[in-house]
Amino acid sequence: MALRIAELETPEVLVDRDQLLRNLGRVQRIAAQHDVALRPHVKTHKCIEIARLQLEHGAVGLTASKVDEALVFIEQACGPSFTLAYPIVDPRKLQRAFASAGHQNVELRITVDSEAGIAAAEAAAKSCNKTVSAFVKIDVGLHRCGLVEDDPQVVRLVRLISSSSQLRFAGLLSHAGQAYTAPDIARIAEIAAEESAILQRVRSRLASAGFDVPEVSVGSTPTVLAGNSFEAVTEIRPGNYVFLDATAVRLGLASFEEVALSVVVTIISANSSYFIIDGGSKVLSSDLGAHGTGAGVGYGVALPIDVAGAEAAPLLVARLSEEHGFVERAGEDLAIGTKLRVIPNHACPVANLAERLTITSQGEMIDQWQVAARGKVR
Amino acid sequence: MALRIAELETPEVLVDRDQLLRNLGRVQRIAAQHDVALRPHVKTHKCIEIARLQLEHGAVGLTASKVDEALVFIEQACGPSFTLAYPIVDPRKLQRAFASAGHQNVELRITVDSEAGIAAAEAAAKSCNKTVSAFVKIDVGLHRCGLVEDDPQVVRLVRLISSSSQLRFAGLLSHAGQAYTAPDIARIAEIAAEESAILQRVRSRLASAGFDVPEVSVGSTPTVLAGNSFEAVTEIRPGNYVFLDATAVRLGLASFEEVALSVVVTIISANSSYFIIDGGSKVLSSDLGAHGTGAGVGYGVALPIDVAGAEAAPLLVARLSEEHGFVERAGEDLAIGTKLRVIPNHACPVANLAERLTITSQGEMIDQWQVAARGKVR
16 A cells, blocks of 8 residues: 555655646646747756656757766666756766767757867867767856857857867857846746847847857746747756746745645654754755745745645744754644655755655655766766 | 876865874864763764774764664674664654664664653664663753753653663763854853753752763764863764864864865856856755854855965855856956865765765875765655
8 A cells, every 4th residue: 555645754855746747737838839849957856757757748858967967867868869058178078978978879969158168079079079069158147157148259159169070059058047036927037038138139149240040048947937938049948847846936936736846854853942853954955045046034844744734834944954954833833743744945956865756646655766867966 | 097186077075084084083082081982973974984984093883863874884884882863753763773783783872852752762672672772862052952951851751761661761962063153162162061061960950860870972073172171971972073164164173274075176167256166056065054054155165176275265155056156256367177176164965965985195086985874864
């Protein structure tokens, strides 16, 4: 007989399969509606089974940040095509990636934002005797990687790529991660529109310089869920949408019921201010939100484990030690041994900390899936 | 030929063996000087090789938080004795622990702070036909787990334990984690003295009620390194001292040179404000410090990789995404491809995120050790 959530040892990272499927469907429909390809980022789940579900739902391929993360999926023949949406500058890593992708007959596209990155890609492609498609990354406001739109280096890099016998210009790629700092959905939609406008201007500038831009790839869960203009965009690369989290709820992108990932924990002690739960930063992570953003209050919310009780007021996970969480009592009187379900601030690092995801349906465990690419950061 | 640090693929978690050994020696000498037993907490390293070094240096046994974390070491016959310094309330977990410890002939001591915990321990011990030593946890100021000193429940729990045919009263156990909020060493030493005073008062109260207190076990790296009074204490359980980190440096407990764990990273991009490195929260964690404490500025510091350059001003890791770190430029002009060594805020979650520790000596890789108990949170 299947175990119910309340019978599991804790802490355990849960994924509600039915909600996961609804979340997959929601974004696949957005892609269809706007006629853009969906190429999900696997960093959120790092799990072969979920990648296969994404491909079954219509994803054209997958996205990863790091080579070793991508290789886990490539070696399992997960999809026809992979984009490394990360500027990798070590030719040894790229060589490993190109060799494996070639062996598995998987298309591998890379991302560059510097001459050093182009040199690394050329050297690696040459040693594997390959021609590789390369995106140029544009900074659309996160101010992390990528070139700003009026940087003359944009045209220079595209020219370098186009003139290389080992490289092919794939197009422009961006990530509007600053959407996580937006106060509401309206502002997120504006950020999506700004991103699209920036990329159109870069495309025009490249056209004037004689370069065609085959693809325009953007991606962040907030801009995909809240955006209403995908003009000029050919592809979206959201990651977090499969699970969602307390950050998505805070941004107004989802309700708690729409979050597919949670952590079941047990109250193991209590003091006058807090219930102490057996999940801390080694399960929930210390993330306040994506890219270090966040409301600055707490590390998630604790809900009763039974779905029917979901209307109960969520309790704040106010503080974390490594293996303990401090849940505000808020006048409640819960016994030691009581189980709670925590919706974390940020689902992506939670999956990365877990040995496995426990898959549930209607409150029962139905499967366990390995987090196969956990810890693959090179 | 051994790889030098600059030749490693990044990010990679490094442990300098020579500094590790000096850190082990430092605390072992403190234990000898104050005539207390040293029982290190393995949560910091989760690594069999380091546990064996601790035992070789004179540790009387080991400490863990979670059962599955302890079992990794127990099943490798790592030491004669283990303390679970965590109130576990699920009898299934305790049963698993008692059975394995019995099989390996390892003494296993547990910690309780509630009647629920005692009931779970009794049930588990009964089912394994064992008598188990149990500590009662006292809250000495962290206000997490444990009973406050004047709670009548202290005497009640000791009476319950003493009258149980399955349990034996081991003594008092505490963790003065609030030491991480201290502004300086002097305040940390005061906190250590307060902890000792509280535990002496509880011991006196128990004596009046007719109970002997065989052991008094305390432990946190700051109070061990800064404390000068271990009166009434029989055992110390520090964890972080093996590595130390930017928090230990901030507290005045160590210099950057005395930190044994660091993460070698590469500058993979740059913008007008930041160098972007290839280590983010999935390598460095988002911890500001232990127990959610911290200076509130940044996620560690970046230093040149060559030891000779250690006098160079450290650069602040100001912000993290999952796979990127934002390092303040501070007027420096470092090329893409430059490698840096990051000293994280908190070493414990960093080891837990790593697949392995790369062991170095004099700038060369000499070994790689698995983080065997990584992710063991149940």
